[in-house]
Amino acid sequence: MKLNIKNGKIDMSHGSGGRASALLIEELFLKYLNNDWLAQRNDSATFNIDAGRMVMSTDAHVISPLFFPGGDIGSLAVYGSVNDVAMSGAKPLYLSVSFILEEGFALCDLECIVISMAQAAKDCAVNIVCGDTKVVERGKGDGVFISTTGVGVLPQDVNICGSKAQVGDIIILSGSIGDHGVAILSKRENLQFETTIESDSAALNHLVADMVNAVPQIHCLRDPTRGGLATTLNEIATQSAVGMHIHETAIPVKAEVAAACELLGLDPLYMANEGKLIAICARADAETLLCVMRDHPLAKHSSIIGEIVADKHRLVQMHTAFGGQRIVDYLNADPLPRIC
Amino acid sequence: MKLNIKNGKIDMSHGSGGRASALLIEELFLKYLNNDWLAQRNDSATFNIDAGRMVMSTDAHVISPLFFPGGDIGSLAVYGSVNDVAMSGAKPLYLSVSFILEEGFALCDLECIVISMAQAAKDCAVNIVCGDTKVVERGKGDGVFISTTGVGVLPQDVNICGSKAQVGDIIILSGSIGDHGVAILSKRENLQFETTIESDSAALNHLVADMVNAVPQIHCLRDPTRGGLATTLNEIATQSAVGMHIHETAIPVKAEVAAACELLGLDPLYMANEGKLIAICARADAETLLCVMRDHPLAKHSSIIGEIVADKHRLVQMHTAFGGQRIVDYLNADPLPRIC
Numbered sequence: 001m002k003l004n005i006k007n008g009k010i011d012m013s014h015g016s017g018g019r020a021s022a023l024l025i026e027e028l029f030l031k032y033l034n035n036d037w038l039a040q041r042n043d044s045a046t047f048n049i050d051a052g053r054m055v056m057s058t059d060a061h062v063i064s065p066l067f068f069p070g071g072d073i074g075s076l077a078v079y080g081s082v083n084d085v086a087m088s089g090a091k092p093l094y095l096s097v098s099f100i101l102e103e104g105f106a107l108c109d110l111e112c113i114v115i116s117m118a119q120a121a122k123d124c125a126v127n128i129v130c131g132d133t134k135v136v137e138r139g140k141g142d143g144v145f146i147s148t149t150g151v152g153v154l155p156q157d158v159n160i161c162g163s164k165a166q167v168g169d170i171i172i173l174s175g176s177i178g179d180h181g182v183a184i185l186s187k188r189e190n191l192q193f194e195t196t197i198e199s200d201s202a203a204l205n206h207l208v209a210d211m212v213n214a215v216p217q218i219h220c221l222r223d224p225t226r227g228g229l230a231t232t233l234n235e236i237a238t239q240s241a242v243g244m245h246i247h248e249t250a251i252p253v254k255a256e257v258a259a260a261c262e263l264l265g266l267d268p269l270y271m272a273n274e275g276k277l278i279a280i281c282a283r284a285d286a287e288t289l290l291c292v293m294r295d296h297p298l299a300k301h302s303s304i305i306g307e308i309v310a311d312k313h314r315l316v317q318m319h320t321a322f323g324g325q326r327i328v329d330y331l332n333a334d335p336l337p338r339i340c
Numbered sequence: 341m342k343l344n345i346k347n348g349k350i351d352m353s354h355g356s357g358g359r360a361s362a363l364l365i366e367e368l369f370l371k372y373l374n375n376d377w378l379a380q381r382n383d384s385a386t387f388n389i390d391a392g393r394m395v396m397s398t399d400a401h402v403i404s405p406l407f408f409p410g411g412d413i414g415s416l417a418v419y420g421s422v423n424d425v426a427m428s429g430a431k432p433l434y435l436s437v438s439f440i441l442e443e444g445f446a447l448c449d450l451e452c453i454v455i456s457m458a459q460a461a462k463d464c465a466v467n468i469v470c471g472d473t474k475v476v477e478r479g480k481g482d483g484v485f486i487s488t489t490g491v492g493v494l495p496q497d498v499n500i501c502g503s504k505a506q507v508g509d510i511i512i513l514s515g516s517i518g519d520h521g522v523a524i525l526s527k528r529e530n531l532q533f534e535t536t537i538e539s540d541s542a543a544l545n546h547l548v549a550d551m552v553n554a555v556p557q558i559h560c561l562r563d564p565t566r567g568g569l570a571t572t573l574n575e576i577a578t579q580s581a582v583g584m585h586i587h588e589t590a591i592p593v594k595a596e597v598a599a600a601c602e603l604l605g606l607d608p609l610y611m612a613n614e615g616k617l618i619a620i621c622a623r624a625d626a627e628t629l630l631c632v633m634r635d636h637p638l639a640k641h642s643s644i645i646g647e648i649v650a651d652k653h654r655l656v657q658m659h660t661a662f663g664g665q666r667i668v669d670y671l672n673a674d675p676l677p678r679i680c
Binding site for chain 1 (some may be wrong): 352353355356357359360361362380381382383384385387388389390391392393394395396397398399400401402424425426427428430434436437438439440469470471472473474475476477479480481485487489491494496501502503560563565566567571575579604610612670671672673676677678680
């Protein structure tokens with residue numbers, strides 16, 4: 001028996017745990033994701049670890065559409081958990097992946113996604129060591145959902161977390177915002193712009209490694225995904241019990257992203273990003289950190305966008321391009337569901 | 341703003357990453373699952389670890405119905421990954437959880453599930469340290485899907501895996517088979533039996549700890565979930581390149597489960613279990629292991645069901661109750677989808 005990847009579709013038996021499941025694992029998952037752990041075909045993976053601090057993070061991915069300019073759900077799911085582990089300053093090492101497939105999903109699409117995951121894992125230098133696949137009836141899912149969990153190790157003396165922003169600290173953003181959100185939206189709504197806007201979906205762990213190496217005492221790191229830059233800054237302000245002043249003119253937004261947002265009545269501050277990060281560090285470290293970031297291809301447009309201030313209301317305030325000031329709140333309604 | 345748990349429903353904004361997401365986390369997930377890791381509200385969890393071997397395992401849970409006699413998707417999702425980690429002989433420690441919720445799902449049902457997860461985690465002595473929640477539109481999911489990933493530590497000198505069964509080894513089963521499968525089926529099809537058949541869904545990590553403590557040199561452990569006892573034995577036979585002889589009369593099946601299976605034309609050998617395990621060990625260790633198992637409440641009906649034999653065809657053969665012999669193959673079709 002062979003899988004018919006070209007014309008075949010997922011059926012309920014692929015989730016049975018029996019022969020069809022084994023075939024799917026053998027001829028699709030193992031074919032592309034193979035490594036010593038998966039090859040063992042146990043229900044778990046074992047790896048050696050040095051004493052120290054470990055970091056764990058998980059993300060479910062339900063993005064629609066599954067394929068979009070600049071990426072797909074497979075690479076996104078790998079980068080998603082890798083980036084979340086990296087935002088603690090840790091080095092991501094191992095990933096688990098669970099698939100929820102809808103009956104009728106084309107095997108050739110699944111193959112594309114698995115190939116993309118394999119490439120993404122390679123980019124991140126992580127191993128996908130264990131997995132699980134379930135199948136739900138037609139109309140009870142939406143093609144494929146992918147949950148990934150990453151684990152990694154944290155270097156000594158690195159203590160990065162959302163509650164460590166201090167008054168006087170500097171806020172650095174690694175590049176332009178809104179690319180992912182606009183890329184998804186334009187694909188979903190079939191909008192045509194002069195240039196195709198691509199998602200910024202990328203692995204940030206190598207960038208973080210460079211940053212932590214240069215400035216181990218970074219206070220906060222976070223990737224502004226769902227809810228965008230605005231929501232992420234608010235989260236950190238709340239966690240750290242501080243206020244923030246940011247400067248609109250310092251926040252890079254690509255001209256085509258800005259134009260698309262204006263057309264659609266959306267604010268790039270709330271649009272999801274999948275390959276950007278915010279770093280908060282002491283003023284004395286900012287210049288060093290900025291230089292290191294600008295040396296990395298994924299952060300060459302890094303800029304200082306603001307500073308931490310004392311504020312018992314924990315507000316994020318923005319100095320606008322027109323010289324005014326406005327409060328930038330958490331995202332309230334959801335402008336763009338299923339963005340990741 | 342407060343969550344209306346009694347009458348409220350999940351809407352798309354609960355997956356936005358914005359204020360509604362924060363409210364859901366605060367008033368539902370944190371309320372019941374709270375611990376030092378979740379309280380930090382970072383995208384990842386950090387924990388200290390000794391040098392050694394770590395084990396990681398993941399499972400997606402798509403069971404239907406969500407609530408069934410003997411359990412629900414919440415406890416099942418916790419036990420699922422805990423048990424998979426335990427089957428390597430490891431001590432499960434930390435769990436991540438990702439929810440995929442369908443728009444319109446009742447918050448009171450979600451609350452029941454989260455309460456059940458909290459209790460299950462307590463039973464297993466594991467901490468749920470990180471999580472993620474996504475929401476999909478009505479008709480693109482089915483209430484709730486839950487993926488969990490567990491990590492744990494493996495004691496020195498324990499090397500349990502599916503490829504280590506050796507000719508002459510003894511196969512022990514920890515109790516009756518088919519309970520989970522029949523419980524789900526009867527609930528799903530609204531079948532009434534004289535007694536309610538309950539799922540055996542349970543945490544096996546404490547049992548495994550006792551077993552490994554008494555006989556660290558156990559060769560294989562596996563929980564016969566999807567595909568049932570028959571498929572699990574076949575998997576191990578394939579991995580270890582051996583054959584198996586099992587004895588039908590030695591395999592415990594509850595009378596009501598046997599009756600239900602007969603009525604429905606199902607074979608208990610292929611029915612899923614969620615609180616049983618198969619142990620394979622050297623003949624010299626079998627009696628000790630059996631005694632330890634029978635001392636544990638979850639395995640008091642343990643029995644020796646067969647032995648490993650040399651067989652280049654890697655067949656599992658059963659001596660039937662009628663004195664015959666038949667080949668017990670892998671599960672082929674799926675008699676019972678979405679069983680876990």
